[in-house]
Amino acid sequence: MANRMSNAVNPESIAQLQRQLDEFRSTQPRGRRLPESVWQAAVELAREHGVYSVAHPLRLEYIGLKKRLGEVSHRRRKARKPAFVELIAPNAATLQECVIEFESLRRGKVRIQWKAAAPPDWMSLLYAWRDAER
Secondary structure, three states: OHHHHHHHHOOHHHHHHHHHHHHHHHHOOOOOOOOHHHHHHHHHHHHHHOHHHHHHHHOOOHHHHHHHHHHHHHHHHHHOOOOOOOOOOOOOOOOEEEEEEEEOOOOOEEEEEEEEOOOOOHHHHHHHHHHHHO
């Protein structure tokens, strides 16, 4: 019964790659990296059948296969370039010059020249100057 279940989970394409892997592993020293073509085939199968359904019978590292599957789809997303990109520039702020002059009863004077898009809060400046004169 276990044999029937493994055949149900292992479509012919996975079984074929499994035979190729078994042959590779029997001829190569243990720990040798798998050829990129094997990983590519495993990624294609994982896209169709799921990562676990491919990694388990092929004895591949689940996380490694999942990462490779993610990298392939990530590369495909990067390959798509937009046909049109609209750049909207912010409104050019016109700089206005502002001159503020204060004179106290004690003949103290202050002159502030301001060049900015928005005028300063002149009331706060006045209060600060008055406090400084006391």
